[in-house]
Amino acid sequence: MQSQLPQTRYWSFRIDVEQLGWLTIDRPDASVNTLSREAIAELESLVAHFEELAASGELIGVILLSGKEGGFIAGADISEFDAMSDFSILPEALKRAHALFQRIENLKIPVVAGIHGFCLGGGLELALACHYRIAVNNDKTRIGFPEVNLGIFPGFGGTGRSIRQAGPVDAMQIMLTGRMLRAGQARGMGLVDKLVRHRDMLRWEARKAVLQKRKSREAPFAKRAMAMGPIRGYVASKMRAEAGKKARPEHYPAPYALIDLFEKHGDDPRAMIRGEIDAFVPLMSSSTATNLRRVFFLSEGLKKQGAKNARFARVHVIGAGVMGGDIAAWCALRGMAVTLQDLDMERIKPALDRAKGLFKKRLKKKREVDTAMLRLEADPVGKGVARADVIIEAVVENLEIKRKIFAGVEEKLKAGAILATNTSSIELERIAEGLQDPSRLIGLHFFNPVAQLPLVEVIRSAFNSDEQIAAGAAFALAIGKSPVVVKSAPGFLVNRVLMPYMLGAVERVERGESKELIDAAAVAFGMPMGPIELMDTVGLDVGKSVATELGHAVPEGSKFAALVAAGKLGRKSGEGFYKWEKGKAQKGDVSLPPDLAGLGRELVKPLVDMTEVVVGEGVVANGDLADIGVILGTGFAPFLGGPLKARADGRA
Known part of the structure; x- marks a missing residue:
């Protein structure tokens, strides 16, 4: 006889005619799932329910899925981290999460996680506590531990479980770098057990996994051997040397604390998990973690600046030098159709060559590289201006040259197109002086190297409206950049x-x-x-x-x-x-x-x-x-x- 199902806000659960339990996380009033304290408390009640049902034979397995279109679970709820950094709260909260994830792992019935989209941080730690993991093999799936970017490392048992599944070298690498993996990479490491082509195949494949009582395999001995005996100290020293190339321990203590934990317990995943709490607690309340959380929330706040429902398909860039060529390449990489204009093909070709190098580095597969190159078109005569949703001038910092270019472009623009300059220091009012409608010109100031630096200064002149600036910010967001609105003044902000x-x-x-x-x-x-x-x-x-x-x-x-x-x-x-x-x-x-x-x-x-x-x-x-x-x-x-x-x- 089924016991009373606990009341939950974050989770829904049902048992079908085959006695399969379908557990879905769908955080209310949010676009992504996160593991808040409330969500974890509700999951505790549900796991107790699963234990009872499994003992009575009424439940033969549990399948964990996400109800969100965008992904699985993006991690713990960062908005709770400031309160959680209190030494009187955090250790007990971590112990509670550890105990819960261990209970999931100890269930006598199979627990299968079906992953699509983002599966990060605490979400990956929960998936690793399940017995088997299936992921959608498409470009939207991203799996990893980004905690190091917040000044901490995985604290819900993810250290030991990832080492158990992927081996010490691969697991430590993804924890120390915060690198996000594609589904195929995660499968190759052993963090994921099975890939499917589409999200709608997750349910069927997860059902088969439960009925067949599939269980994930641990990393082979050859991988685990890298954490055994004296070799572990050698591996740890190499990791410290590599970390030292990117971050100083006095600035970013988390990678070094994780390496210390690995050096002590890397050959014993359970001991590694137990050791997490003592190493994790001081990091959470450190000034580094506090400031990195602030940076995270400020970065997220920038995403709210763009105009709603703005759509951009075509970009025209004038100037094929280093900045213009790289802006064009970046827009093409992000899926835009781009025309790149300069005086002749001789000036445009080096930009196309650099673009191909970027595409090869970022896209890997030849088919994807070729497709990106097709999106980037040389355009010496400027025929792309009339079709473009966004026109960006990126020529030399010369006021007269810029004015001349815009005078020739203005009459060709289609209605609603963004007209922008990539000027790095000249006030927009001076550039816009000769335009029939100076209010159309905004600034979109990119930084070199374009592919690495995330900022775009969206520059507002005295002529611009809120709507025009919001459109510029929306475009920056559409190509994966972070917009900061600045007033037109010499040099702007940066x-x-x-x-x-x-x-x-x-x-x-x-x-x-x-x-x-x-x-x-x-x-x-x-x-x-x-x-x-x-x-x-x-x-x-x-x-x-x-x-x-x-x-x-x-x-x-x-x-x-x-x-x-x-x-x-x-x-x-x-x-x-x-x-x-x-x-x-x-x-x-x-x-x-x-x-x-x-x-x-x-x-x-x-x-x-x-x-x-x-x-x-x-x-x-x-x-x-x-x-x-x-x-x-x-x-x-x-x-x-x-x-x-x-x-x-x-x-x-």
Whole structure:
């Protein structure tokens, strides 16, 4: 006789005529499923119900599915993390989740997870507690542990269970990097047991898995051997060395805490799971995790800026240089039909070649690469303008050239098309002066390299309406970028704050200080690269042009001016402040002082000062937008929460 089914908001459960239990998670009032404390409490009641039904023979298996169109479970509920970081709450909450997932694993009947879309963090940990996992093998399925991006690591037993299924090297790799796997990759690692082509096949395949009592296989001995005996210490040391190339332990402690846990217990998945709690609790309340959560919510907030129901199919880019060509390639990669215009094919071809390289790197399969290339069309005469939903000018930073281009384009636009400039420093009002309708021109300022930097500054002039800016933000979101709306002013946000920082560092080099020491100090502070290497990466000619536009003189007799005059423009020419080989700056050895990070704070001070000025002038709406914009546009230390947050905390 079935006991009373618990009342639940997050879950629905029914038993069919074959005594199969169908458990569906569908969080109310949300577009994605997350594991909140309430959801976990409800699941506890349901699992107790399953135990009773299994003991009485009324239930022969459970199939876990998602009711959301977009995916399975995106992880734990991050909005609860601040409250959960309390030392009086978190250990017990983790123990409760551990006990629940262990009860699921201990059920005498098969439990099968059917995965589509995102299966991340706590969602993957729940799936790993099930006995068998089936995933939809399409481009929307993404499986992984992104916790490291929030300053923590898996805390619901995912460390030991992923090592048990995938082996120590593969499991640790995905936990340490936060990399999301496609379904086929997860199947190859052993995190998923079976693939199906379509979501509507999950139910049938899961039914067969229960009836056949299928059970996932653990990683083979050859993989598990990498965690056994003395070899585990060697593997752990290699992992620390690799982590050290990307993150310093004082900035991002989570990867190192996870490696320490692996070194202690990596040969025993159950011990690894038990050890999670003691290692996890200090991380959750750390300043790094607190600030990374702030960055996450600020990033998510940017997604709410776009116009609703905006649709973009065709993009026309004018200018096939590095920026224009890479913007065109990125739009094609994201599924847009793109026409790329320049004076002749000779100027367009290098951009097409770079685009193919990007597609090969990102898409892998030849068919997908070929399809992306078909979406990107060379267009020397500009026939794509009249059909485009978005027209982006990305030529040199020359006011007269930009005005001339827009004068020739305006009459060809279709109604409702976005007309945009990728200017990095010139106010929009000056560019729009000659237009019949200056309100049509907005700014869409991308950052180099386009494929790596997520920010797009959506620049608003005095002529623009809210609707036009919302459309620009919607386009940025449509191509997977993060829009920050900024007022038209010299340098806007990012270049305005970057230039005093970069030029201040250049002045130190001019005075004879070591460029290697300056760059090392900035990295020790938390910047992704030093200001001199950054100037070389941006291009010394571009840096000089933006500096001049912002009123910063570059003295004629300076080394900076001499390098530009000699055509030594940085990375793109093979030499600037550094010599460049195979895309890397060739740096000499330098002795580092004890307080390297202190020197870094000194170097970064002009950037932080200017961020305060920019907010005070209303270039961005508030300090939160300034912080997230500077993080996304410059790589400013995310673990500090942004320049203004860092100053408020006394860390910048």
